[in-house]
Amino acid sequence: GHNVSSSHSAETWRLPAAMITRFLVAVVGLCLTAAWPALARPSDRVDASSAGRGIHPAAGELGFFRGGGGGGGNSRTTTGLERLCSSASFAKGVTGGRPTCILAHAASVLPDLTHAVDALADATKSGVNLVSVLAPEHGFRGAQQAGHGGKNATVDPRTGLQVFSIYTKSYDQILSLVQRDGCEVVLVDLQDCGARFYTYIWSMYDVLVAAAGARSGHGNGAPVKVVVLDRPNPLGGQRIEGPVLAEAFSSGVGKRPLSMRHGMTIGELANLFNEEYVGQEDYAGGSKADLTVVQMQNWSREMIFTDTGLPYVPPSPNLPTTDSVSLYLGLGLIEGVDLSEGRGTALPFQLIGAPYIGWEFADALRGLSLPGVRIREAYFAPVMSKYANQTCGGVEVTVGPPPCELDALRVALEVIKTAHDMFAGKAAPPAGGAGFSWVKTGSRYWIDLLTGNEMVRTGIESGLEVDQIVALWQKDLEWFKILATKYLLYT
Structure with missing residues (x-):
């Protein structure tokens, strides 16, 4: 895949006191700023080098977008969506001006809480020719409970765009929905929660396989490009933990080998999926998806969500905080x-x-x-x-x-x-x-x-202690850590 990456007072006798106060406040602020990195949460680091698979930040790219966010220091994290919305010419360069749909949910928002679809719907401002919306579990606007993806087809009242649920759909059904209105680009903007059994990453996987299928003769013959707009892993990216999925236990809450705490962003996962697993699916016919990841700025692996400066929007109804x-x-x-x-x-x-x-x-x-x-x-x-x-x-x-x-x-x-x-x-x-x-x-x-x-269930049933159960998957976990290292985009 490709990666794009960053008045004078009348009471003059009070003036000296005010100046001193402002000076002290400034000094304290500088001290706190200097000390801030030391306050970061400690955790176990997974050493990795950049895989070089993202669209890297360009200097000055974000200067005029509402909310700012570019630059270094302690600036808040800039998501892939915000970078796409920073410049119509940048967005047009990413999508090629081709008909585009977006896989999005309730947490697909800009820092000012504007939803991605609302921000992109006007092509003259956004540079994106958005023609339809794809919805994962819980629906596009997030109203559905677990196990539900909303109606198969609705119209978004704000934008008038068609919304299609892809939750539990087959690869062929997904490709048909993508190409229904002539789409040739699928944007993916999903806030993950860092757990393998959270279904959004598998909806992205389904889109990647469907796009790969388009390359191997499925659908109407038109190519489909996937552009993943990266977002933070809210748990951070330093710890990779838990059992690794065995193929015999593949399901909608885990389709391919991945540790339970994967420690990766959704963009990093997209690259891993595409390079390691997508081509193995029969539907893909040995092909990989045409994939681009628009990277974040100002995110590093030690950051949990509250370190990013971004507003928290529940990605599903039962994750309110x-x-x-x-x-x-x-x-x-x-x-x-x-x-x-x-x-x-x-x-x-x-x-x-x-x-x-x-x-x-x-x-x-x-x-x-x-x-x-x-x-x-x-x-x-x-x-x-x-x-x-x-x-x-x-x-x-x-x-x-x-x-x-x-x-x-x-x-x-x-x-x-x-x-x-x-x-x-x-x-x-x-x-x-x-x-x-x-x-x-x-x-x-x-x-x-x-x-x-079945390690947890059988381990508990046989009377193993928790330490003994955790030891059962360490060999598989070490294998996955090595695999994940190849696809990390951030340090």
């Missing part, structure tokens, strides 16, 4: 067991429980000194999803005060193991019942699809 994103990496696995993960409450992926759980569960977890979190005994009644309108006992998990080294995956493994060991096959107070069980989808265990293999 940056804390929920941090915890989702691990506590998203609660979907694979019969505990409520807090859907239908104000604290999804922070409230964990079930009607059969009592106070003993919180005491057991508090005794484990879980890394980077605080545990509170909690009771709640979800209004939807698991145990709707039933009172659940359990815990509230909150991110600990800084400095803390949150290990959300380990927290989740300890929570699931504790629930299993306390309640599996037992009538548990206060509600009685069968106790803990694994959720199945058809003949497969959902936890296996989320983790990408």
Whole structure:
């Protein structure tokens, strides 16, 4: 793929005091600015060199865009979308002026919160000939709950553009929707959350395979170029952790080998997917997509989302805060067991429980000194999803005060193991019942699809400790770290 990369006072006796005050404020500000890098969160670095696969920043490119953001120092991060919107001629150069569609969702926004589609819809201003919109899970404007992508075809009332859901669609269906209005370019602007089982990266994968299929004779014969507008990994890019997906466990929440915490931006993932996996799909016929990544400016691997200076917009309804994103990496696995993960409450992926759980569960977890979190005994009644309108006992998990080294995956493994060991096959107070069980989808265990293999489930069932379970995937993880290093665009 190609990569584009950055009044005088009447009270004169007060003037000396005012000048001194301003001087002191300026000195303090300079001191804080100099000290700021030392305040960054520590984490384990994955050493890597740039893969050179992005459109690199050009000097002065962003000077006239509302909100600024160019330059060095401690400026906020500039996303690929913002770079595209910085200049109509730049955007036209990226898209070639060809008919274009965009894969976007609720968090596809500029720093002033203008949505990407609204910013690009007027071709005379944007330089982009936008003719339709593709929607992933949760829909284009983000109104749908998990497992839903919205109606197959709607019209966006603000722009009048056709919106097509591609969630769960086949490669051939996606290519047909892309080419329906003559599109030859697909922009991808999706805010990922850093977890392999979050479906947006797999919607991007589907688009890449569909575009590769166009090269191998599928569709109407016209070429399709994919342009990924890069965004931050909100968890940062230094830590790569968790089990690596085994091909036998491929599903909509993970199609190809990737560690659960992949530590990559969506642009880096696009390059990895295209070079390593896309051509292996039968539909691609051995071809790769024509791919360009528009890189960010002022983002580095040690930065988590709150370091970027960008506004946080929930990329899906149940990730309302940056804390929920941090915890989702691990506590998203609660979907694979019969505990409520807090859907239908104000604290999804922070409230964990079930009607059969009592106070003993919180005491057991508090005794484990879980890394980077605080545990509170909690009771709640979800209004939807698991145990709707039933009172659940359990815990509230909150991110600990800084400095803390949150290990959300380990927290989740300890929570699931504790629930299993306390309640599996037992009538548990206060509600009685069968106790803990694994959720199945058809003949497969959902936890296996989320983790990408059966190590967590079988390890817990066989009585392994969490350290022993984590050790099971270290060899695969080292392999993936080496693979990922080839495609990193940022240091």
